[in-house]
Amino acid sequence: MLSKARIKYIKSLQVKKYRQSEQRFVVEGAKSVLELLGSDFVAETVICTQEFINLNQPTLKRYSGEVLEVNESVLSDLGEFRTNDSALAIARMKPNNKVQVNPDEFALMLDDIRDPGNLGTIIRVADWYGISKIIASEDTTELYNPKVIHASMGSFTRVAVYYTELTNYLQVAAVPIWGTFLDGENVHTMDLGKGGIIIIGNEAHGISENIEKLVTRRVTIPRFGRAESLNAAVAAAIICDNLRRGK
Amino acid sequence: MLSKARIKYIKSLQVKKYRQSEQRFVVEGAKSVLELLGSDFVAETVICTQEFINLNQPTLKRYSGEVLEVNESVLSDLGEFRTNDSALAIARMKPNNKVQVNPDEFALMLDDIRDPGNLGTIIRVADWYGISKIIASEDTTELYNPKVIHASMGSFTRVAVYYTELTNYLQVAAVPIWGTFLDGENVHTMDLGKGGIIIIGNEAHGISENIEKLVTRRVTIPRFGRAESLNAAVAAAIICDNLRRGK
Numbered sequence: 001m002l003s004k005a006r007i008k009y010i011k012s013l014q015v016k017k018y019r020q021s022e023q024r025f026v027v028e029g030a031k032s033v034l035e036l037l038g039s040d041f042v043a044e045t046v047i048c049t050q051e052f053i054n055l056n057q058p059t060l061k062r063y064s065g066e067v068l069e070v071n072e073s074v075l076s077d078l079g080e081f082r083t084n085d086s087a088l089a090i091a092r093m094k095p096n097n098k099v100q101v102n103p104d105e106f107a108l109m110l111d112d113i114r115d116p117g118n119l120g121t122i123i124r125v126a127d128w129y130g131i132s133k134i135i136a137s138e139d140t141t142e143l144y145n146p147k148v149i150h151a152s153m154g155s156f157t158r159v160a161v162y163y164t165e166l167t168n169y170l171q172v173a174a175v176p177i178w179g180t181f182l183d184g185e186n187v188h189t190m191d192l193g194k195g196g197i198i199i200i201g202n203e204a205h206g207i208s209e210n211i212e213k214l215v216t217r218r219v220t221i222p223r224f225g226r227a228e229s230l231n232a233a234v235a236a237a238i239i240c241d242n243l244r245r246g247k
Numbered sequence: 248m249l250s251k252a253r254i255k256y257i258k259s260l261q262v263k264k265y266r267q268s269e270q271r272f273v274v275e276g277a278k279s280v281l282e283l284l285g286s287d288f289v290a291e292t293v294i295c296t297q298e299f300i301n302l303n304q305p306t307l308k309r310y311s312g313e314v315l316e317v318n319e320s321v322l323s324d325l326g327e328f329r330t331n332d333s334a335l336a337i338a339r340m341k342p343n344n345k346v347q348v349n350p351d352e353f354a355l356m357l358d359d360i361r362d363p364g365n366l367g368t369i370i371r372v373a374d375w376y377g378i379s380k381i382i383a384s385e386d387t388t389e390l391y392n393p394k395v396i397h398a399s400m401g402s403f404t405r406v407a408v409y410y411t412e413l414t415n416y417l418q419v420a421a422v423p424i425w426g427t428f429l430d431g432e433n434v435h436t437m438d439l440g441k442g443g444i445i446i447i448g449n450e451a452h453g454i455s456e457n458i459e460k461l462v463t464r465r466v467t468i469p470r471f472g473r474a475e476s477l478n479a480a481v482a483a484a485i486i487c488d489n490l491r492r493g494k
Contacts, residue, residue, distance in 0.1 A: 117364060121478045130472035155474045188492040224491050225377035227402045231368045234484040237477070241485045244471050245435040 002047070002070060007078065010047075010090065014080050016142055023093045025144035028079040030056075030086040035154030037063050041091045048087035049075065080146040093144055099133040099162040101175050104195045106243055107133040110140045111166060111211050112202040113232055119143070120151020121233035122200065127155035129240035134161045135169060135197070170214040173197060177216045179207050180235055184218030187242045198243075200236045249294070249317060254325065257294075257337065261327050263389055270340045272391035275326040277303075277333040282401030284310050288338045295334035296322065327393035340391055346380040346409040348422050351442045353490055354380040357387045358413060358458050359449040360479055366390070367398020368480035369447065374402035376487035381408045382416060382444070417461040420444060424463045426454050427482055431465030434489045445490075447483045 002010075012018040013026045024044070027036045030052060036043050037059050045066045053060060053069060060067060070078075072085040079088050101107040108126055113119050119141045126134060141148060143161045152159075170177055176196035199215065201207035206229075207215070221230065221238050230238070249257075259265040260273045271291070274283045277299060283290050284306050292313045300307060300316060307314060317325075319332040326335050348354040355373055360366050366388045373381060388395060390408045399406075417424055423443035446462065448454035453476075454462070468477065468485050477485070 121481060124474050124478060125481060127472045127474035128470055128477055132472075151478075153474065153476070158473055221488070222491070223375055225374045225379075226405055227371050227374035227400065229400070230375055230484070231371060231398075231480070233478070234368060234372060234481060237481040238484055238488045241468070241488065244469070 002068060002074065002078075010078055010088075013090070014146055016145070019093070019142075019144050024090055025093055025149065026079060026146055027089045027091055027149055028081050028084045028087075028146065029150065032149065032152075032154050033087040033089045034059060035157050036089055036091055039157035041094065041157060043089045043091045045090040046087060047075065047078065047089070049085070052087045081150060096163055097160070098164070099135060099160050101133060101135075101173060101197055102195065103175050105133070106131055106195055106240075107135060107197050108236060109166060109170075109197045109199045110134060110136040111199055111207050112137050112139045112205075113200065114139075114141055115203055115232075116141050116145045116147035117151045118203065118231070118233045119145075120148040120153075120156075122236050123148070123152040123159050123161070124155040125233060125237045125240060126159045127152075129237075129244050131240065132159055134159055135166070136161055136163050137166050138163055167210050167214065170197070170211070177214055178219050178239070179212060179215035179217070180221060180239065181207070181212075181218050182220060184220040187219050187221055187239060190219065192243055192246075198236070198239055200232050203232050249315065249321065249325075257325055257335075260337070261393055263392070266340070266389075266391050271337055272340055272396065273326060273393055274336045274338055274396055275328050275331040275334075275393065276397065279396065279399075279401045280334040280336045281306060282404050283336050283338055286404035288341065288404060290336045290338045292337040293334060294322065294325065294336070296332070299334045328397060343410055344407070345411070346382060346407050348380060348382075348420060348444055349442065350422050352380070353378055353442055353487075354382060354444050355483060356413060356417075356444050356446045357381060357383040358446055358454050359384050359386045359452075360447065361386075361388055362450055362479075363388050363392045363394035364398045365450065365478070365480045366392075367395040367400075367403075369483050370395070370399040370406050370408070371402040372480060372484045372487060373406045374399075376484075376491050378487065379406055381406055382413070383408055383410050384413050385410055414457050414461065417444070417458070424461055425466050425486070426459060426462035426464070427468060427486065428454070428459075428465050429467060431467040434466050434468055434486060437466065439490055439493075445483070445486055447479050450479050 047068045178198040294315045425445040
């Protein structure tokens, strides 16, 4: 049984302020919880149904934290997502460790991505394309927002997201800095190189002026129809697909 | 001034049942309203600020419907999106006209896309890549949902979405039928051909069994990392980018 105080605590973690002060976050859904348990995140509590326990004995045996069994209705009341009727976990946040981009690898940089669904989808895209480092502006949505964790579909466990002031970071970066604009080189035909930082701009305003000045490779995704722009996560995915496909 | 009855009517159009009975829908935000007014949709009422009127005199002069001026707070209360403080329009739905796919063109087919943000983003992707026809299963989210219209960023005015039973449609289609699976041909290297129907599967369950049987080209987006799958709109975008880039 979950105490009222415990329920209140878990629900409080839906709010950024409380996540920050507790340095804990919530992971919802069987798939994401299993990815969490298989990762280097520290999970403290798993709250799940009897069925989840039965189906995942080997994983839960390797896990040394607390497991609380509840029924489906308790579970779907507990989280942000009413559709979750299987498992939920409380885990510790990681410290905001600096990531370095080596000359032979690609990383993504997020210039003020605000939509949690977009951020989660970008993390999933990075993971699909084998990109393990993301540098995010301080105004980018918080990684531990439940909607980000949900949209990342477990990929938050494999992609490091480092929040920092971007201009300072870029000024000392010794790799090509890519930005997507309407007047850049065609990503379908350009020489892609072996590594660099790919900047994804804000959903409404694109790449900010301060950051644009530091871009060394202006890139364009060719357009064949009439939409004015692409969604941020979609643009990130298309750039990544072009990088990986080679020539 | 807006009457209480009018406000109630506009708010009712956020609900599918009322949209269906009225055959009207709401478009929010300056950009989308301007795209609507430049399209072949019939707009009946534009509700907007004095500033919107001042900025868009030429467009509004060509428009013969009703224009109601309100202040920003009335406007942001009226719609689904609190961030809209500029313009909102009420427009007539179009009939669900059948679309035919010719052998020399590509179209998208949506097998039960449920998330309105995904549907809107897919419409925007189609528009970017010059694809003007989408065939959607009857369970796919309704085109006129405010979140779909919003995420499409005006592209709903240029892409026809036809709702129908998919197996019947495919059985008489005389073009290649593409489906994305983990065991298909590599989209980076395969011969793409000149046209066909590209099926995008449901967010959780992928392409349904009945539809899979009718697929004539199994396609794979190569994976370089560890995510298990891609978001539906992202997958659609990557396929489209590969189709258009040529060889």
